[in-house]
Amino acid sequence: MKLTPEMQGLVRHSPLIQAFDDPSYNLLMENASVHKVGEGSYVFRQGDPAEELFICAEGCIKLFRLTPNGDEKIIDIIQHGNSFAEAVLFMGGRYPVHAVALKPSVIVGIDGPQYMGFLRGSSELCVSMMGLMSRRMHWLLNEVDRLTLHNATFRLAAYLLEMYARGGHSTCINLAAPKHVIASRLSIKPETFSRILKRLSESKLIRVGDHSVELLNVEELESLVRVEL
Amino acid sequence: MKLTPEMQGLVRHSPLIQAFDDPSYNLLMENASVHKVGEGSYVFRQGDPAEELFICAEGCIKLFRLTPNGDEKIIDIIQHGNSFAEAVLFMGGRYPVHAVALKPSVIVGIDGPQYMGFLRGSSELCVSMMGLMSRRMHWLLNEVDRLTLHNATFRLAAYLLEMYARGGHSTCINLAAPKHVIASRLSIKPETFSRILKRLSESKLIRVGDHSVELLNVEELESLVRVEL
């Protein structure tokens, strides 16, 4: 299947790819696969051998882990334009998480060995890749922080402000996924999530829409969160 | 100051260094600094510009973060032979954690820019470095898992078994640090830590010594933990 020009632009500028020069990029894309995946279907499963890297060209993908009892913990929600499962190719090469589409999505699969070949051939590409990995690690460190040092309300506030920053500082934040998914991403139960939103509404910090949240008092939210490093 | 031959071997085989060939290694060591640090003194502070990578040649170092209220969360405890603060050089380059010695220690500081220079010059070195970073990321992912999906008893059991595996499957595990440090590493309060140890003792799974824990029933401990991926 083919990508729209818009999607091609997204892929070309994804962090995973942008450091490539045009010839390498073209070679990479010749081997790339494009998949349409329906809502709820798997892109890959935890433990599968990692043969491809993926870029989400449209839609969105949740990465998560499962306990044997079936509880799921959503690690991250990948929006279009972002890549995932990088940094997997280096070790034994199994995906460390499950990936399923949250809505009908289009994803581009990059051949792992070929990608690694390019990396091996250019330390410049490597350095850019390492920068990417390093950023991810910092993010994970912060995540551990948030999980251990802070409570549920704090995590939610921090999440809202992150979305706020990402969305060009518009006070109206569109929730990319159903609330229970966001909740899991924040390691909060849906009931608790709901209660916290209510409390924040009551103290006039936010207004809760159906699939959106409006920030009414960014200042105060920030002061809530700024109480961290 | 000088390193004993033993320490030199430790450094030479640390994951950060081992992929270097001898000439590069020697150049690196010419610029390396060696510090003796007393118990409780800082190697670096969170937010400091990251100019060096460090390898712990002797003793042990705790990496941790602080909340403004002064709570500390220990991210990791670095034993001799291991490196830390890698993967920091790539971004803006500030240390993302504090590092202080848990006991009198000897650490080797590698010049960051020089190290990066070697990386830039060899994609082979890069690939090995990326492997290292990838492993760290997996570890962090597992950490997030443990923190969200599992309770305190589970985390402690998992920790004991990890030490068991690292220590060549000796059932007697030496605690590298005071218990309250281990507790923080596991995101457990000292009181709770103590209670869990007691409960595990009472169910004959472990015997608690002064600075050590003996595993009495590895089987059952593992079955406790094996209930995860």
Next chain:
DNA sequence: CGTGAGTTTGATTCGAATCAATGGAAGTGG
């Protein structure tokens, strides 16, 4: 319209944190 997934609300439980006190073990100094 139902039907069912997703969300909200309320009552209750539970794990772990907190508060408070005690009990060593390790140093320190007279």
Next chain:
DNA sequence: CCACTTCCATTGATTCGAATCAAACTCACG
């Protein structure tokens, strides 16, 4: 060598945040 302080670990009582259980409610969809 023995008080004396101090740090660390343990134990008990209590509190608190969030999970769980249970029930209503809402709204998109066939």
